[in-house]
Amino acid sequence: MSIQYKTINELSQMLKSRDISNKELIQETFNLIDANLHLNAFITLNKDASLLKAEELDKNLSLQPLSGIPIAQKDLFCTKDLRTTCGSNMLSNFIPPYSATVIENLENAGCVSVGKTNMDEFAMGSSNETSFYGNVQNPWGDKLVPGGSSGGSAAAVAAGIVPAASGTDTGGSIRQPASLCGISGLKPTYGRISRWGMIAFASSLDQAGPMARTAEDCALLLNQMCSHDLKDTTSLDETIPDFTENLDKPIKGLKIGLVKEFDLSQLDKEVVKVFEESKKQYETLGAEFIEISLPNISLSVPTYYVVAPAECSSNLSRFDGVKFGKRCDDPKDLEELYIKTRSEGFGDEVKRRILIGSYVLSAGFYDAYYKKAQQVRRLIKNDFDDAFKKVDVIMSPTTRGAAFEEGSKGDDPIQMYLEDLFTIPANLAGLPALSIPNGMVDGKPIGLQLIGNFLEENKLLRAAHNFQLSTDWHKKTPKRDIQS
Amino acid sequence: MDKKTVSTIAYLSRLSLDEENGEKITKDLENIIKFVNQLEDANTQNIEPLASPLEKTAKTREDKVTAQNRKDIFLERSPKSNDDYFLVPRVVE
Numbered sequence: 071m072s073i074q075y076k077t078i079n080e081l082s083q084m085l086k087s088r089d090i091s092n093k094e095l096i097q098e099t100f101n102l103i104d105a106n107l108h109l110n111a112f113i114t115l116n117k118d119a120s121l122l123k124a125e126e127l128d129k130n131l132s133l134q135p136l137s138g139i140p141i142a143q144k145d146l147f148c149t150k151d152l153r154t155t156c157g158s159n160m161l162s163n164f165i166p167p168y169s170a171t172v173i174e175n176l177e178n179a180g181c182v183s184v185g186k187t188n189m190d191e192f193a194m195g196s197s198n199e200t201s202f203y204g205n206v207q208n209p210w211g212d213k214l215v216p217g218g219s220s221g222g223s224a225a226a227v228a229a230g231i232v233p234a235a236s237g238t239d240t241g242g243s244i245r246q247p248a249s250l251c252g253i254s255g256l257k258p259t260y261g262r263i264s265r266w267g268m269i270a271f272a273s274s275l276d277q278a279g280p281m282a283r284t285a286e287d288c289a290l291l292l293n294q295m296c297s298h299d300l301k302d303t304t305s306l307d308e309t310i311p312d313f314t315e316n317l318d319k320p321i322k323g324l325k326i327g328l329v330k331e332f333d334l335s336q337l338d339k340e341v342v343k344v345f346e347e348s349k350k351q352y353e354t355l356g357a358e359f360i361e362i363s364l365p366n367i368s369l370s371v372p373t374y375y376v377v378a379p380a381e382c383s384s385n386l387s388r389f390d391g392v393k394f395g396k397r398c399d400d401p402k403d404l405e406e407l408y409i410k411t412r413s414e415g416f417g418d419e420v421k422r423r424i425l426i427g428s429y430v431l432s433a434g435f436y437d438a439y440y441k442k443a444q445q446v447r448r449l450i451k452n453d454f455d456d457a458f459k460k461v462d463v464i465m466s467p468t469t470r471g472a473a474f475e476e477g478s479k480g481d482d483p484i485q486m487y488l489e490d491l492f493t494i495p496a497n498l499a500g501l502p503a504l505s506i507p508n509g510m511v512d513g514k515p516i517g518l519q520l521i522g523n524f525l526e527e528n529k530l531l532r533a534a535h536n537f538q539l540s541t542d543w544h545k546k547t548p549k550r551d552i553q554s
Numbered sequence: 555m556d557k558k559t560v561s562t563i564a565y566l567s568r569l570s571l572d573e574e575n576g577e578k579i580t581k582d583l584e585n586i587i588k589f590v591n592q593l594e595d596a597n598t599q600n601i602e603p604l605a606s607p608l609e610k611t612a613k614t615r616e617d618k619v620t621a622q623n624r625k626d627i628f629l630e631r632s633p634k635s636n637d638d639y640f641l642v643p644r645v646v647e
Contacts, residue, residue, distance in 0.1 A: 167628065372592045409570050421579065
């Protein structure tokens with residue numbers, strides 16, 4: 071019985087009815103990984119430990135909610151005794167002595183971590199082209215990027231290898247690849263999921279989240295990923311609801327905001343057409359549309375490219391070749407050890423961002439750039455606060471277009487930065503946001519973004535689930551669609 | 555953004571840029587800084603900077619040791635160490 075493209079619920083059902091054993095499921099997952107090596111979705115596999123865990127589960131009946139479910143973990147999460155590279159040469163030999171809280175939560179819920187997925191180096195990129203371990207192929211076409219930075223996670227789910235993957239989202243790194251690979255992905259409210267054991271990029275923006283085939287599966291995963299963690303001081307001490315509750319409840323009367331300042335006329339006509347059709351779908355479901363204004367939204371990308379590099383330059387100063395990770399050969403003194411290790415260990419995009427960060431934080435420029443960006447960040451957050459007085463969720467395309475070809479953004483980093491135009495604002499304001507597949511452009515999937523108010527993941531997931539109950543964009547798969 | 559500025563911030567970041575790389579990165583940084591200069595247009599008078607979306611003070615906890623001493627495993631997985639310390643090139647001659 072094939073397990074490819076199955077959802078979490080479908081696989082759980084197969085396990086419960088003993089159509090398949092835990093060991094067979096994991097063995098079959100590794101067969102699918104082997105058959106899809108050309109995607110380069112994984113950096114490190116966890117085969118022996120996964121099969122062992124599956125055997126244990128076969129021996130001892132488990133009532134854990136995600137018992138036996140194979141999951142691919144982004145290589146940004148520390149995994150105990152399993153190599154964790156963060157897509158970088160700097161950590162090519164790093165074996166963490168502990169697991170991230172979110173990894174522990176998922177594994178305690180019964181998930182089997184089958185491997186670590188490829189990603190842009192230190193999560194800095196939107197196409198997976200900055201990974202030290204090579205590009206990831208989008209399963210929807212040759213030489214197409216899967217998006218980034220959680221590109222390997224998105225590709226593994228889109229190819230139907232695993233039903234679930236973890237991702238992280240600092241400026242769109244879950245939602246943008248979800249859009250480009252035709253899967254569902256959620257960035258929760260900042261603080262919902264512990265950041266302990268996540269390799270930090272920009273601490274005030276980073277948030278982990280689920281990537282899966284459906285919004286319902288995202289809810290199942292989120293239930294297990296969230297926790298209040300004393301090891302992360304920004305971890306929220308708020309009630310964690312059952313995110314699967316009321317998913318089926320109709321959304322009649324849901325107020326959806328459309329952002330006046332998002333100029334969709336700049337986008338490809340087909341992308342706009344897909345978006346308009348989704349609006350109609352939501353109207354059919356009983357939602358109403360209200361135009362809202364986010365006056366400072368156009369400053370989101372420039373704000374992000376001050377705040378994120380500033381935090382990155384500080385966070386990445388820990389990679390010095392002394393305590394863990396790579397160290398250069400034969401340094402003549404301590405300073406050369408630092409400089410050579412960092413120059414050899416980091417790729418160009420990471421270096422660019424560290425340099426911008428050091429620049430905007432340096433004496434004389436701090437007020438003009440860093441302080442100014444933080445002030446604009448508040449303006450953007452205030453805009454959202456006002457908007458959510460009038461609407462339940464805010465809707466936009468997730469990306470400006472469908473998956474693009476490798477190398478097609480050229481040499482200009484700003485072209486790549488603009489890829490996250492629609493996704494960055496939610497990170498700046500700390501709001502939950504998700505992307506679900508809502509159409510096809512030139513045979514490639516594209517996503518719809520919904521942004522919710524603080525802690526209102528439930529509302530987002532319900533809106534997304536209702537959409538998926540009445541459409542089948544999330545059921546499209548690369549193979550089936552290419553063959554037909 | 556000139557070459558001298560770039561080499562200063564590169565040193566502050568403990569990064570070395572070779573000649574070819576240096577020119578490309580200088581040009582990129584120039585463009586990125588030009589791009590973020592749009593922020594000048596925003597009126598931010600009397601606006602309090604927002605450093606984190608939570609704006610909550612970190613919680614305090616009871617002053618109790620919770621960490622285990624795992625010196626051995628950390629030292630063992632470091633690039634260079636002896637029984638007690640991480641090793642680096644001699645600092646004091």
